[in-house]
Amino acid sequence: NAGVTQTPKFRVLKTGQSMTLLCAQDMNHEYMYWYRQDPGMGLRLIHYSVGEGTTAKGEVPDGYNVSRLKKQNFLLGLESAAPSQTSVYFCASSYWSSGELFFGEGSRLTVL
Amino acid sequence: AQTVTQSQPEMSVQEAETVTLSCTYDTSENNYYLFWYKQPPSRQMILVIRQEAYKQQNATENRFSVNFQKAAKSFSLKISDSQLGDTAMYFCAFMNPPNFGNEKLTFGTGTRLTIIP
Numbered sequence: 087n088a089g090v091t092q093t094p095k096f097r098v099l100k101t102g103q104s105m106t107l108l109c110a111q112d113m114n115h116e117y118m119y120w121y122r123q124d125p126g127m128g129l130r131l132i133h134y135s136v137g138e139g140t141t142a143k144g145e146v147p148d149g150y151n152v153s154r155l156k157k158q159n160f161l162l163g164l165e166s167a168a169p170s171q172t173s174v175y176f177c178a179s180s181y182w183s184s185g186e187l188f189f190g191e192g193s194r195l196t197v198l
Numbered sequence: 199a200q201t202v203t204q205s206q207p208e209m210s211v212q213e214a215e216t217v218t219l220s221c222t223y224d225t226s227e228n229n230y231y232l233f234w235y236k237q238p239p240s241r242q243m244i245l246v247i248r249q250e251a252y253k254q255q256n257a258t259e260n261r262f263s264v265n266f267q268k269a270a271k272s273f274s275l276k277i278s279d280s281q282l283g284d285t286a287m288y289f290c291a292f293m294n295p296p297n298f299g300n301e302k303l304t305f306g307t308g309t310r311l312t313i314i315p
Contacts, residue, residue: 119302126207128289128307144302176243185231185293185303189243 088112092177092190099167099197107162107193109177117180118160119144119187120152122173129176135160167197200225202292204306211280212314218265219275219309221290227251229295232266232273233303237287246288249273277311285313 090111099105109118116137121129121144131144133152141152149171151163160179164171174194178187201224211217223232234246249257249266256264261281265274277284290306 121305126307128202128204129305131302131304134302145304174241178243185233185248185291186245187235187243187303192241 090177090179090188090190092175092193094193095191096194097196099164099195101168101197103167104163104165105167105195106164107175107177107195109160109162109179109190111158111160111177111179111188113179113181113188114157115179115181115188116157117182118154119178119180120150120160120162121176121178122146123176123192124173132162132175164195167195169197171195172197200227200230200292200294200304202290202304202306204290204309206309207307208310208312210312210314213280213282215280216276216278217280217311219277219288219290219311221273221275221306223271223273223290223292225271225292225294227294231293231295232264233291233293234262234264234273234275235289235291235305236284237289237308238283239286243289247275280313282313282315284311286311 119134120132135154138157153161177190203222230251232249236246237243247259261278287308289308291303
């Protein structure tokens with residue numbers, strides 16, 4: 087099984103450009119999450135979803151949008167990228183609210 | 199809002215020694231879950247150990263064990279007989295009990311652990 091797969095793994099954007107990060111999981115998990123990881127700040131939750139068709143805001147949602155049209159996919163969008171969004175983004179999923187998250191390998195985004 | 203504090207940004211220890219990573223948290227809840235996650239240099243994060251607050255017994259997983267002090271809101275991770283493969287960033291995390299719409303982890307800032315050969 088692939089587990090949690092994130093694409094792309096690396097991306098460089100110019101300020102104002104848009105992009106979408108795709109997260110796919112093949113474990114039939116209900117819950118999916120998007121985190122960002124910045125030096126000295128740990129992981130901060132951007133948005134999450136507790137099931138197909140649902141999304142909710144996390145700790146740092148501004149500047150991001152998400153969609154969960156299919157249970158296995160969770161998309162993170164940046165409509166107008168800013169340098170402050172330079173970060174490593176991690177997607178994760180869990181079967182239920184067990185707290186045992188399965189993480190992807192991360193996507194490094196640089197905004198110039 | 200819950201907060202998780204890891205006061206040791208970096209630690210190093212000789213191989214085969216024992217090391218303890220500290221974590222404190224702040225919550226007004228009585229029941230909750232605590233976790234330690236490991237992020238090796240390859241970056242994929244994995245769960246190390248989990249503790250449920252209503253359980254008095256400390257969780258153990260092979261060489262990994264926790265010291266859970268509920269009154270002090272402390273949750274430290276002990277790694278015994280440390281191995282080179284334990285080199286990683288370790289994150290402490292907190293989660294409220296299951297309640298629709300509130301199922302999310304709050305992470306600390308991490309401790310970078312280096313095992314020295």
